[in-house]
Every structure is written in structure tokens, then in C-alpha cells.
Amino acid sequence: MKISEAKRQVMLQQWTELIKEQKARGMKVNAWCKExxxxxxxxxxxxxxxxxxxxxxxxxxxGNGAALVKVDINSAPDEAPQRALLPAPQGAEPTPPQNVFRLQFKGSMLEIPSGSRAEDISEILRAVSLLC
Known part of the structure; x- marks a missing residue:
């Protein structure tokens, strides 16, 4: 890893913590930044x-198709939810999941099939928490 990439990784980690702090304090961004x-x-x-x-x-x-699908979370609440489906675990048949975790927010829905990797779910929830 190049020094510039290592520096960027450190900055991303530091800013991740700062962003979490701002959200946890519940302050407006401009007030928090000023402070x-x-x-x-x-x-x-x-x-x-x-x-x-x-x-x-x-x-x-x-490139095996296990990718995050962009979902518009600003759709009107009375519209049918948009869906993003996390792919079935590797080696599993692509059949509709019977046991699925559904996360619905502002007219969008994320479906995570049972058996999905914990690492994938963790990364998705972390990304969603920063978006909300």
C-alpha cells in the first residue's frame, strides 16, 4: 500500500468517527462544525x-452479482416500496428466499435473505446508518 493510500485510510477512519460523533450528539452540522x-x-x-x-x-x-443496489430513499411514502435484494449466499440456488429480513424506510425496502454473510449485512447496515 502506498503512503498516500494509507494516509487516506487513516483519514477515512478518523472522519467516520467524527461523523458518528456528530450524529450521536444530534447537533446540526453547522453548529457542530463551529464547535x-x-x-x-x-x-x-x-x-x-x-x-x-x-x-x-x-x-x-x-463480479458474481453480489452488489449493492442503489435505492432512492426519497420516494413518497404512498408509493409502492422500491426494493433492493441482497443476493443469495454463494453456491445457493437463486430462488426467492422464504426467510428474509426486510428493512423498510421512507418507501424503500431492503430484503436480506437468511443465510447471508454477516460481513455483508454489517457493511450494508453501516452504510445505511450513515445515510440516515
Missing amino acids: RGIGEGQFYYWQKQVRQTLLDSVSSPD
Whole structure:
């Protein structure tokens, strides 16, 4: 790993913690940034970088179709929910899951079939928590 990439990873980790802190305190971004002496633009830049890194990390690099599907969470509540389905575990037949965890939020639904890898679920929930 190059030094620049290692530095970026450290910055992403630090900003992930800062973003979590801001959310946990429940303060508006501008007030929190002012209190911490951080530029608001810098906060939003790194928030975008953290989100993109999380999205990239849950996308499958091996191209087997196990990728995160972008879902519009701003759809109207009375519309039918949009769905994102986490692929079945590797080696499993692509049949509709009987046991599935459904996460519905603002007209969007994420379905995670039973038997999905804990690492995949963890990464998705972490990404969703930063988006909400």
C-alpha cells in the first residue's frame, strides 16, 4: 500500500468517527462544525468520501452479482416500496428466499435473505446508518 493510500485510510477512519460523533450528539452540522473548528465544506466532503467508501466496500469485487443496489430513499411514502435484494449466499440456488429480513424506510425496502454473510449485512447496515 502506498503512503498516500494509507494516509487516506487513516483519514477515512478518523472522519467516520467524527461523523458518528456528530450524529450521536444530534447537533446540526453547522453548529457542530463551529464547535469543533471544522469547516462545514470539509465535513460534507469527508461525509461523501466515507459514504462512497462504504458503498464500494459492500459491492462485490469478484463480479458474481453480489452488489449493492442503489435505492432512492426519497420516494413518497404512498408509493409502492422500491426494493433492493441482497443476493443469495454463494453456491445457493437463486430462488426467492422464504426467510428474509426486510428493512423498510421512507418507501424503500431492503430484503436480506437468511443465510447471508454477516460481513455483508454489517457493511450494508453501516452504510445505511450513515445515510440516515
